[in-house]
Amino acid sequence: MFEGFALEEIDVGEVRLRVRHGGSGPPVVLLHGHPRTHATWHRVAPLLAREHTVICPDLRGYGGSSKPPSDPGHTTYAKRAMARDVVGLLDALGHDRAAVVGHDRGCYVAMRTALDHPDRVTRLGVLDGVPIGEALARADARFAARWWHWFFLGQSDKPAERVITADPDAWYGGSPAVMGAEAYADYRRAIHDPATVHAMCEDYRAGLGPDRASDGRRR
Numbered sequence: 319m320f321e322g323f324a325l326e327e328i329d330v331g332e333v334r335l336r337v338r339h340g341g342s343g344p345p346v347v348l349l350h351g352h353p354r355t356h357a358t359w360h361r362v363a364p365l366l367a368r369e370h371t372v373i374c375p376d377l378r379g380y381g382g383s384s385k386p387p388s389d390p391g392h393t394t395y396a397k398r399a400m401a402r403d404v405v406g407l408l409d410a411l412g413h414d415r416a417a418v419v420g421h422d423r424g425c426y427v428a429m430r431t432a433l434d435h436p437d438r439v440t441r442l443g444v445l446d447g448v449p450i451g452e453a454l455a456r457a458d459a460r461f462a463a464r465w466w467h468w469f470f471l472g473q474s475d476k477p478a479e480r481v482i483t484a485d486p487d488a489w490y491g492g493s494p495a496v497m498g499a500e501a502y503a504d505y506r507r508a509i510h511d512p513a514t515v516h517a518m519c520e521d522y523r524a525g526l527g528p529d530r531a532s533d534g535r536r537r
Contacts, residue, residue: 319360320374322367326536327382328375330406332399335375336382337407343368344440345413347404351422351446353490353518355381355501355508357501358421373411377427378403379517381508388520395520396528397430404431405438419443423521426450426529449528473521482515 323340338356348368350358356374363372376383378400388394398438404427408416416439417440420428425447453461462469471478486509494502508514 319357319498320363322343323363323372323374325496327409330403330410332406333378333384333386333403335378335384335403335407337373337375339371339373339507341372343370343371345371345373345408345411345416346441347407347416347418347428347489348372348477349377349404349420349424349427350374350380351420351424352521353380353505353509354422355504357381357504358497360498360501370417371413373407373413373416375403375407377424377521379521380514381504383512388516392520392524392527394524395517396524396532397426398434398528398532400427401431401434404428405435405478414438415440417443418442419445420447421445422447426500430529437528450454450525454526454530468522468525471519472482472526474523478519479512481516482509482519486510 320338320340323338325338327334328337336356348356348359348363350356355376359374363374366372379385379395386394393399404418408414415438418428418431420426420443425444428442429444429449487506490509492502492505497505513525
């Protein structure tokens with residue numbers, strides 16, 4: 319998996335990110351979604367690396383990256399904070415600008431990076447996601463029934479962590495046949511870490527709080 323790529327822990331200022339990077343050419347940052355790690359890109363990254371420098375971090379709180387303490391306002395895991403991580407990662411690797419591509423939760427980080435740091439983003443790729451604020455503004459009973467996990471993971475009165483950590487495999491599913499054996503093993507290590515599960519829930523709590531308030535806006 320990721321043949322020819324380096325695997326490092328990189329200090330990006332506020333946190334340390336676990337990062338795979340390799341290839342050569344114009345840089346592109348690939349940001350994974352929930353509940354994955356950077357290993358979700360293991361089939362895509364080597365193809366892009368033929369013409370690009372490919373950078374695949376674990377988002378803060380996910381996988382092997384730092385899990386800073388959460389705060390009452392959930393700003394620690396807001397997409398503004400994760401966007402700063404992307405910029406810090408570019409600085410650490412010596413890149414002025416990069417294309418930024420995100421899938422699922424990672425697409426919100428990619429979008430926030432482009433909004434807050436437009437001088438650092440050459441291209442933006444948003445995969446399988448719509449603006450959080452827009453989705454919640456249009457939410458109805460049908461949306462809530464199909465996307466109930468947003469509200470389950472995002473509420474804090476009866477935290478979801480207890481339910482998820484009771485049986486992470488049953489909750490999240492996945493299989494080595496679909497994901498690839500090494501990527502599945504990496505993902506499974508992550509979902510069995512209670513600190514990671516808490517951080518991933520904080521990601522959703524930020525989505526219902528600070529992310530919703532700033533979604534799609536520069537300020």
